[in-house]
Amino acid sequence: xxxxxxxxxxxxxxxxxxxxxxxxxxxxxxxxxxxxxxxxxxxxxxxxxxxxxxxxxxxxxxxxxxxxxxxxxxxxxxxxxxxxxxxxxxxxxxxxxxxxxxxxxxxxxxxxxxxxxxxxxxxxxxxxxxxxxxxxxxxxxxxxxxxxxxxxxxxxxxxxxxxxxxxxxxxxxxxxxxxxxxxxxxxxxxxxxxxxxxxxxxxxxxxxxxxxxxxxxxxxxxxxxxxxxxxxxxxxxxxxxxxxxxxxxxxxxxxxxxxxxxxxxxxxxxxxxxxxxxxxxxxxxxxxxxxxxxxxxxxxxxxxxxxxxxxxxxxxxxxxxxxxxxxxxxxxxxxxxxxxxxxxxxxxxxxxxxxxxxxxxxxxxxxxxxxxxxxxxxxxxxxxxxxxxxxxxxxxxxxxxxxxxxxxxxxxxxxxxxxxxxxxxxxxxxxxxxxxxxxxxxxxxxxxxxxxxxxxxxxxxxxxxxxxxxxxxxxxxxxxxxxxxxxxxxxxxxxx
Numbered sequence: 001x002x003x004x005x006x007x008x009x010x011x012x013x014x015x016x017x018x019x020x021x022x023x024x025x026x027x028x029x030x031x032x033x034x035x036x037x038x039x040x041x042x043x044x045x046x047x048x049x050x051x052x053x054x055x056x057x058x059x060x061x062x063x064x065x066x067x068x069x070x071x072x073x074x075x076x077x078x079x080x081x082x083x084x085x086x087x088x089x090x091x092x093x094x095x096x097x098x099x100x101x102x103x104x105x106x107x108x109x110x111x112x113x114x115x116x117x118x119x120x121x122x123x124x125x126x127x128x129x130x131x132x133x134x135x136x137x138x139x140x141x142x143x144x145x146x147x148x149x150x151x152x153x154x155x156x157x158x159x160x161x162x163x164x165x166x167x168x169x170x171x172x173x174x175x176x177x178x179x180x181x182x183x184x185x186x187x188x189x190x191x192x193x194x195x196x197x198x199x200x201x202x203x204x205x206x207x208x209x210x211x212x213x214x215x216x217x218x219x220x221x222x223x224x225x226x227x228x229x230x231x232x233x234x235x236x237x238x239x240x241x242x243x244x245x246x247x248x249x250x251x252x253x254x255x256x257x258x259x260x261x262x263x264x265x266x267x268x269x270x271x272x273x274x275x276x277x278x279x280x281x282x283x284x285x286x287x288x289x290x291x292x293x294x295x296x297x298x299x300x301x302x303x304x305x306x307x308x309x310x311x312x313x314x315x316x317x318x319x320x321x322x323x324x325x326x327x328x329x330x331x332x333x334x335x336x337x338x339x340x341x342x343x344x345x346x347x348x349x350x351x352x353x354x355x356x357x358x359x360x361x362x363x364x365x366x367x368x369x370x371x372x373x374x375x376x377x378x379x380x381x382x383x384x385x386x387x388x389x390x391x392x393x394x395x396x397x398x399x400x401x402x403x404x405x406x407x408x409x410x411x412x413x414x415x416x417x418x419x420x421x422x423x424x425x426x427x428x429x430x431x432x433x434x435x436x437x438x439x440x441x442x443x444x445x446x447x448x449x450x451x452x453x454x455x456x457x458x459x460x461x462x463x464x465x466x467x468x469x470x471x472x473x474x475x476x477x478x479x480x481x482x483x484x485x486x487x488x489x490x491x492x493x494x495x496x
Contacts, residue, residue, distance in 0.1 A: 022053065024060045035070060043070060059091050061099040068102065077110050093126040100126070124148055136168040139180040146187065155196050162188045175218040182220050185209040189226070199234055206230065210243075219251035225259045232263070252283045257290075270301060286319045288326040295333065304337060331366075340370050357398040360386035361405045368409070376413055383409065387425065396452040400427060427452035 027050035034043035047067040054060065064087035071079040084103040088096060100123065128145035131138060142165040149161050165184050170177040185205065192202040206227040213219055224247035231240035244260040247253075257280040264272040277294040284290065291314035298307035311330040320326060327350050334343040347363045360382065367378040383406040390399045403425055410418045432451050436444040 024050070024054070024063045027053075027063065028066045031066070031070065035073075040074060056090055059087065061087065061091055061096050064091075065099055065102050068106070072106065072110075080106060080110075088126075093130055096126075132164075137170065139165075139168075139184060142168075142184060143187075146184075150191065150195070158191065158196075162191070169212070173214050173217050178213075178218070178220075182209070182213075182223060186223065186226060189230070193230060193233075199230075202230060203239075206243075210247075215251040219247070219253065221247070221253050221255035221259070224256060228259070228263065237267075248279070252279075254280075254284065254287065254290075257283070261293075265297075270297070273297060285317050286321050288314070288320050288322040291326060292329045295329070299333065307333065328362075331362075335366070355389060355393070357386075357390065357393075357395075357402050360390075360402060364405070364409070368413075379409065380414075380418075391454075396427070396454075399454070400452055403427075424455060427454040 027046065031043045031046040031050070034040075034046055047063075047070060050063055051067070054063065064083055068080045068083045071077075071083065084099065084106065087099055088103065091099065093100075125145070125148065128141060128148065131141040132145060135141070142161075146158070146161055146165065149158050153161075162184070166181075166188065168181075170181050185208075189202050189205040189209070192198050192205055206223070209223055210227065213223070224243060228240040228243045231237070231243060240263070244256065244263070247256050248260065257276060261273055261276045261280070264270075264276065274294075274297075277290065277297070280290050281287070281294065291310060295307040295310040295314070298304070298310060311326075311333065314320075314326055315323075315330065327346070331343055331346050331350075334340075334346060343366060347359070347366065350359055351363070364379050364382040364386070367382055368375055370378070383402070386402055387399075387406070390402060393399050403422065407419070407422045407426070410422050414422075430451055430453060431448055433446050433448050436447055438444040
């Protein structure tokens with residue numbers, strides 16, 4: 001009886017103690033007192049009252065460690081797991097080192113593989129939380145964090161992390177600062193569509209993203225195209241067209257036009273393609289690839305007159321990014337249509353703009369491939385005309401390239417007379433020296449280089465004469481040396 005009275009007094013003292021001095025250590029003493037005297041239900045209530053008393057604002061890891069160990073002693077392993085997880089989700093990482101350590105030990109003792117994996121995931125979540133708190137604009141950390149929660153968490157948790165991530169808009173409106181950020185939106189939309197299977201939320205993500213981007217300064221064509229492709233997958237063609245039309249209206253870009261045209265081509269909406277090409281070429285009239293694609297579309301549709309008119313408009317533009325590609329495409333088009341006379345006229349028009357050796361060689365090869373009786377004559381005439389035109393060309397390598405092409409032609413189709421004639425036109429390759437100057441104007445020594453001397457060049461005739469005389473002198477020297485050596489050989493033979 002006296003022992004029970006003593007315990008009762010001690011119990012009242014501890015109860016008063018936690019009321020007057022509600023420290024964590026006093027609550028733990030109170031619960032351990034109940035546990036020591038086998039009042040396990042009372043001990044659990046003490047721990048629960050302590051957790052409720054301190055709330056989420058003043059959580060302490062020591063209280064939860066003691067509570068978990070109490071439940072562990074009672075073999076209530078699921079309760080232990082719930083306590084640890086509850087505390088780890090709410091206490092900051094830097095204040096929960098002991099808590100996490102004890103949880104790890106517990107899972108190693110009583111947990112299965114899944115439990116140990118949960119610990120590792122929790123630890124990594126803590127690490128990522130610390131990283132994104134330290135630098136909210138560290139998008140690589142957000143990507144890693146999202147990859148983790150997508151593999152393990154429920155959709156609501158994943159969405160909550162995505163919303164936190166996309167809230168960190170780059171502070172500077174420069175595209176290079178947004179390139180990583182925009183992929184948070186892309187991944188968010190793909191998650192909603194492919195994992196969560198929620199098309200309405202996916203649409204909301206895309207719409208929120210395109211509204212956020214400052215289109216007057218820059219845009220992301222990839223985002224618009226992904227949005228349109230999503231609507232196509234949802235069989236919502238008007239929404240897809242509206243998205244692409246809005247993108248072109250707000251921020252026209254080559255990639256957007258190409259994507260929209262490709263969509264309409266797949267749908268066989270050729271009139272829409274024509275209108276889009278017209279808008280595209282109004283936006284970038286110097287884009288040769290677009291002109292060529294537009295003309296190729298008309299060719300596929302069988303309207304060669306429209307294709308020819310497009311080519312004519314294209315070559316008439318004052319500025320083009322790749323004129324040589326455009327002209328080649330136009331010439332190939334006329335060759336495919338077997339309009340040989342028009343092809344010749346195109347070559348003539350092109351040669352009025354440029355005298356490049358490759359144009360001449362291509363012209364000659366066209367005449368050779370025309371397949372008519374006079375093709376060899378026409379081809380030879382082109383080579384002759386090109387050779388005359390290029391006599392004043394400063395690039396001697398180009399002139400040599402023309403003559404080599406002509407010689408190859410004559411070797412295959414010409415007579416001995418023709419081949420001999422071209423051989424006489426071939427230049428002599430001579431080694432020369434020239435003085436070099438440094439950037440400051442001082443002498444930098446001499447360098448050797450090869451020059452070509454063409455027989456036809458009147459200005460080079462003195463050089464040719466000098467070169468011929470030098471060759472003749474060298475030949476005479478060699479003959480004299482041979483004659484001097486001959487008598488010596490005769491004497492040696494007689495003595496022997």
